[in-house]
Amino acid sequence: VSGGGPDLFLVGLSHRTAPIAVRERVALSGEHLRAALRGLRAQPGVQEVMVISTCNRVEIYLVADSAREAHRFFSERAPQAAQHLYQEQGSGAARHLFQVAASLDSMVLGEPQILGQVKEAYDAASAVSTVGGQISRLCHRAFATAKRVRNETAIAVGAGNVSQVAVELVRKIFGGLEGRTILLIGAGKMGELSAKALAGLGARRVLVTNRSLERAQALAARVGGEAQPFSGLHQLLEDADVALVSTAADGFVITPALAEQAMLARKRRTLCFIDLAVPRNVDPECGGLENVFAYDIDDLQKLVQATRQARVGEAVRAEAIIEAELMAFGRERQTRAALPILATLRRHAEEMAKAEAERTLAQIGSQLDERGRRSVEAMAHAIVNKLLHAPTARLKDAASAEDSALPSAAAELFGLEPEEDEGRDPAEVLSLAERKKR
Amino acid sequence: VSVILLRVTALLYAASAGFYLWNLVRGARPGARAATAGAWLLLVAFLIHAVAIGWGCKEFGGTEFLTLNGGLVMLAWLSAGAYLVLDRIHHIPSVGAFVTPLILAVLVPTLRGPGAGMETVPAIIRSRWLSVHVSSAFLGIALFAIAFGVALMYLLMEREVKGKRFGALFSRLPSLDQLDRLNQSLVRWGFLIFSVALVTGAFFAREAWGQFWEWDPKQTFSLMTWALYGALVQLRHSAGWHGRRVAVLTMVGFALVLGSFVGFGVMPTGRHGGDWQ
Numbered sequence: 252v253s254g255g256g257p258d259l260f261l262v263g264l265s266h267r268t269a270p271i272a273v274r275e276r277v278a279l280s281g282e283h284l285r286a287a288l289r290g291l292r293a294q295p296g297v298q299e300v301m302v303i304s305t306c307n308r309v310e311i312y313l314v315a316d317s318a319r320e321a322h323r324f325f326s327e328r329a330p331q332a333a334q335h336l337y338q339e340q341g342s343g344a345a346r347h348l349f350q351v352a353a354s355l356d357s358m359v360l361g362e363p364q365i366l367g368q369v370k371e372a373y374d375a376a377s378a379v380s381t382v383g384g385q386i387s388r389l390c391h392r393a394f395a396t397a398k399r400v401r402n403e404t405a406i407a408v409g410a411g412n413v414s415q416v417a418v419e420l421v422r423k424i425f426g427g428l429e430g431r432t433i434l435l436i437g438a439g440k441m442g443e444l445s446a447k448a449l450a451g452l453g454a455r456r457v458l459v460t461n462r463s464l465e466r467a468q469a470l471a472a473r474v475g476g477e478a479q480p481f482s483g484l485h486q487l488l489e490d491a492d493v494a495l496v497s498t499a500a501d502g503f504v505i506t507p508a509l510a511e512q513a514m515l516a517r518k519r520r521t522l523c524f525i526d527l528a529v530p531r532n533v534d535p536e537c538g539g540l541e542n543v544f545a546y547d548i549d550d551l552q553k554l555v556q557a558t559r560q561a562r563v564g565e566a567v568r569a570e571a572i573i574e575a576e577l578m579a580f581g582r583e584r585q586t587r588a589a590l591p592i593l594a595t596l597r598r599h600a601e602e603m604a605k606a607e608a609e610r611t612l613a614q615i616g617s618q619l620d621e622r623g624r625r626s627v628e629a630m631a632h633a634i635v636n637k638l639l640h641a642p643t644a645r646l647k648d649a650a651s652a653e654d655s656a657l658p659s660a661a662a663e664l665f666g667l668e669p670e671e672d673e674g675r676d677p678a679e680v681l682s683l684a685e686r687k688k689r
Numbered sequence: 690v691s692v693i694l695l696r697v698t699a700l701l702y703a704a705s706a707g708f709y710l711w712n713l714v715r716g717a718r719p720g721a722r723a724a725t726a727g728a729w730l731l732l733v734a735f736l737i738h739a740v741a742i743g744w745g746c747k748e749f750g751g752t753e754f755l756t757l758n759g760g761l762v763m764l765a766w767l768s769a770g771a772y773l774v775l776d777r778i779h780h781i782p783s784v785g786a787f788v789t790p791l792i793l794a795v796l797v798p799t800l801r802g803p804g805a806g807m808e809t810v811p812a813i814i815r816s817r818w819l820s821v822h823v824s825s826a827f828l829g830i831a832l833f834a835i836a837f838g839v840a841l842m843y844l845l846m847e848r849e850v851k852g853k854r855f856g857a858l859f860s861r862l863p864s865l866d867q868l869d870r871l872n873q874s875l876v877r878w879g880f881l882i883f884s885v886a887l888v889t890g891a892f893f894a895r896e897a898w899g900q901f902w903e904w905d906p907k908q909t910f911s912l913m914t915w916a917l918y919g920a921l922v923q924l925r926h927s928a929g930w931h932g933r934r935v936a937v938l939t940m941v942g943f944a945l946v947l948g949s950f951v952g953f954g955v956m957p958t959g960r961h962g963g964d965w966q
Contacts, residue, residue, distance in 0.1 A: 405716040405860065423850050426864040518929035521865070538851065542932045550853045557855040 257298050259385065261344035262321035262336055263310030266358050269335035276329035279304045285379050287324065292381040294320045299383045301376040301390070303351070305368045307358055312348065314385045342581055345389055349573045352397040354406065360562045361406040366397045389580070396576040403572060406565040414445040416554045417525050417546075421449060421493055424523055424544055428452035431492040435459045435474065436484075436504065438466050439497025441527040441548075446474045446495055458487055462498070488513035488522070497527040504532040510540055525551070586647075589658040593646050595667045600639055604631040691748055692800070694741035695762065699796050701734035702769070706789035713786040713861055724782035728773070731789065735769045742766060758799050760827070760950070765796040767831035775835065779871065781863050787838040795834070818893035822886055826911075829883030830946050833918070836875035837943035840936035843868040847933055869931050872939055880918040887915055910949035917942045 264274065279287055284302060291300040296316035303310045311321040318338055325332040339347050350356045352369045373390045376382040382390075400406060425431060433454045435446045438461050450457055457476030461467035464480055471478040479487055488494065488509070498504055505524060514522065524545040526533035531547050538545035608631040612624055619627070642661065649657035661667075708727035715723060742762060772788045842862055849859040862868070890908070891901040902908065921938055924930040 403721075420850070422864060423846075423859065424865050426866040519931075520929060521932060541934070544851055546853065553853065554855050558860075561860065 257296070257314050257316050258341055259344045259389070260313045260315060260318040260321065261310060261339040261347055262313070262318050262325065263303075263308060264325070264332060264335040264337065265308035265310070265356065267356070268337055269332070273329055273332055273335055274306070274309065277304075277309045277325060277332055278306070279309070284375055288376055288379050288381045291320055291324060292379075296320070299386045300381045301372055301386050303369055303372040305365070308351070308356075310347075310351070312344065312386060312389075314383070342577060345393075345580060346573065346577055348389060348393045349396045349577060350570075352393040353400040353569055353573060354397070355400075355566055355569055355573070360559070360566060363401075366394070366401075369397075370394065388583075392576060392580045396573055399576070400569045400572050404565040404568045406562055406569050413441060413527070413548070413551045413555065414448040416551045416558070417445045417495075417527075418448050418452065419558070420525070420544075420546060420551075420554065421452065421523060424521060425492065428454040428493070430455050432456045432458060432490050433476075434487050434491030434494040435470070435476065436487075436494060436496045437461060437498030437500075437528065437532070438470050439499070439527060442495045442497030443470060443474060445525065445527060446476070449493060449495070450475065454493075456490075458491060460484065460487060485509070485513065485516075489516040492521065493523045493525065495525050495527060496532040498532050500528070500532055501530060502532075503534040505537060506534050507536040507540065510534075510537040510543055514540060514543060527551075589646050589649060592658045592662050592667060593643060596642070596646075596661065596665055597639065599665065599667060600635045601632070604635045607631055691741045691745035694737060694744060695796070696800055698734050698738040698741055699793060699800055701730050701737065702765075702789060702793045702796060705730035705734060706786070706793055709782060709785035709789050712782055716861060721782070724785070727782065727785055727789070728776055731769060731785070732773060735766065735773060738762075738766045738769065757951070761795050761799050763824075763827050764830055764834070764950075765792050765799075767827050768792050768795065768834050771828070771831045772835055775871075775875075781867070781871070783862055784835075784839060784842065784871070787842055788835050791834060791838050818889050818896060822889040822893050825882050825889065826886035829879050829886055830950065832875050832879030832882065833939075833943050833946055836872055836879060836939050839868055839871050839875060840939040843872065843936040844933070844940075847936075865932070869935070872935060873925060873931075876918055876921050876935075876939060880915070880922050883911075883915055883918065887911060907949055910945060914942055914945045914949070917945065 264277070266274070279302065284304060288300055288302060291297055291302075291311070291313070294315075297313060297320055299312075299314035301312045303312070309325075311324060313321055318340070322333070322336065322338075325336060347356070348369075352366050354361050354363070354365045357365050369390070373382070373386075376386070421428065428449065429452075431454055433446060433449050433456070435442050435457065446457060446459075457471075457474055458479050459467050459471040459474065459476045460479045460481050460483075461470065462481050464478060467478040467481075470476075488505075494505070496504060505526075510522070510524075519542050521542045521544070524533045524537060524543070526545065526547040529548060533545055533547065535545060535547065537543055605628075608628045611627055611631075612619075616624055646658060646661060705727045708723045708730060712721055712723035712727060715721065745759065745762070768788070769792050772785065772792070776782070776785065843865065845858055846862045846865055846868060848854065849856055849862075850865060890911075894903065894908075895901050917938065921930070921935055921942070925935060
């Protein structure tokens with residue numbers, strides 16, 4: 252964009268640059284956020300402002316003459332923040348927002364919450380009217396880009412931690428868990444977390460068992476299941492489809508013999524063991540039985556790694572989408588930048604034509620009939636249109652080819668100042684110009 | 690002309706397979722553009738294929754599919770149709786990546802042009818029973834072919850899930866349960882339609898040869914195939930058979946079908962081959 256005017260700036264800090272101790276000093280929410288937005292907007296030279304504040308980042312997006320006010324905001328809240336700040340301008344700032352919204356800059360790549368948080372930040376800024384056309388368009392483009400990234404890449408697919416991975420595994424075996432039964436053996440923390448996560452897949456029953464029935468009951472209350480005596484383990488294994496095992500036992504609680512017995516009783520319906528205990532509670536031999544799937548904590552860790560790596564590959568594709576969207580956004584901005592010149596040029600010429608026609612009519616109008624007078628007016632407009640036809644087309648071409656030299660040359664040549672036309676949609680201005688032409 | 694149309698069709702199938710495979714590589718999301726493109730190309734190929742078959746029948750002055758060549762053309766066409774229906778019902782585009790190459794593989798040997806024409810087929814075998822027999826047999830086999838593809842997917846997926854490999858297929862193929870249920874409905878329908886083929890075949894045999902059953906090699910093989918798929922349907926129902934062993938047997942069953950279909954087509958040994966007397 253041609254220099255001189257206000258530009259888009261980003262100043263911020265995130266989990267990548269600043270420790271939590273600094274991030275929590277500068278984080279904002281609710282009324283403090285709105286006050287800060289109003290305060291920044293009130294500074295001279297600041298036209299638009301939006302603040303994204305989450306536990307992982309605080310970022311200020313400004314349309315302003317400089318980023319000075321944003322830096323001051325940070326150093327006023329925490330003097331040590333200055334050394335953790337990063338700054339971007341123009342398309343660099345836009346790119347960063349696209350990346351943030353698409354969850355490419357998140358601590359857990361592909362996590363879904365961040366898009367909602369960016370939307371909240373935009374809504375908060377809209378609510379106190381500190382954003383205008385530029386940041387609005389930028390944000391909507393960022394939202395659309397994030398959706399594209401989510402739909403066209405597998406970045407949000409897969410899981411980040413062990414209980415999510417357990418859910419993923421179970422889904423690859425059973426699809427959903429509708430009508431099925433989860434069995435939780437033992438009172439380990441991991442088992443409890445995973446049982447809660449799995450219950451979200453629509454299981455019909457959650458059975459809980461433990462050597463101590465009391466603890467089983469307490470656990471059952473926490474995960475929303477039914478406590479069962481440990482002595483009935485055979486029967487429980489016959490009913491369950493997924494067995495989460497996390498006991499404090501030193502050896503194998505589930506032996507191949509026990510598993511085979513259960514499989515016979517259940518007509519070899521698929522059974523999945525997820526062993527979350529260290530040392531292991533499920534003999535890995537069990538996994539060799541037909542329609543038995545057995546995983547231990549190492550397998551789950553391996554899957555966590557695998558999905559993280561897959562996400563890194565997806566991130567490369569996501570970046571390509573972002574670059575494409577950024578280019579499209581840039582082109583739109585260029586078109587927008589050329590349009591004020593075009594509109595000014597047209598209006599200038601139209602006014603001239605009108606004035607000249609009026610002058611002519613004032614002198615000889617009395618000798619003409621109504622048709623003659625209209626012909627004079629029409630001729631003046633026709634000359635304007637003919638004369639401006641080629642320049643109009645060239646300016647539009649230059650705008651979409653991202654050539655900013657021609658619009659400024661046109662302004663120079665015709666002695667025009669571009670009008671501030673921020674509130675208006677470019678398509679609207681274009682069609683206006685088009686209509687005037689006819 | 691029909692051969693040229695078939696070549697065009699084969700190209701379209703190849704393009705469709707390409708899109709389905711591309712979709713699989715990209716992550717196999719339902720509703721993705723590559724999958725949609727694959728499905729549309731398949732539909733267009735199916736329609737042109739139908740025209741090619743009609744044209745072929747006209748050129749031969751009769752039902753062309755009584756030759757091995759024509760049979761393969763018919764089989765590919767019905768498989769494409771069956772998959773299109775399946776895709777409407779289940780929307781699992783990753784299955785397309787396995788089925789469309791299979792269709793192409795069936796069609797490719799026919800592209801050099803027809804071998805023996807209708808002259809070799811005597812009038813005795815043209816009967817109403819025959820058309821029902823042949824078309825239901827082909828449709829049944831087409832369903833078994835798709836079931837074969839789905840069973841292959843099951844085994845590949847099970848290898849990843851059970852073997853803790855978590856590779857590319859793990860994130861891209863549907864769940865084991867979904868594949869197993871798909872296999873179930875395909876085998877069930879295939880068995881039903883194949884039964885129709887067997888019964889009508891027997892009636893036709895009485896008309897043409899004078900008796901319902903005479904243990905010619907192809908009949909014997911077909912009966913074995915029918916019994917195998919019947920056992921699969923029954924054992925799933927009564928003994929809860931599912932998963933790996935059903936997938937393996939589904940593939941074995943299709944190998945039998947292919948063996949009798951192509952084997953006896955190439956080396957005629959009984960009345961189903963070139964020896965019609």
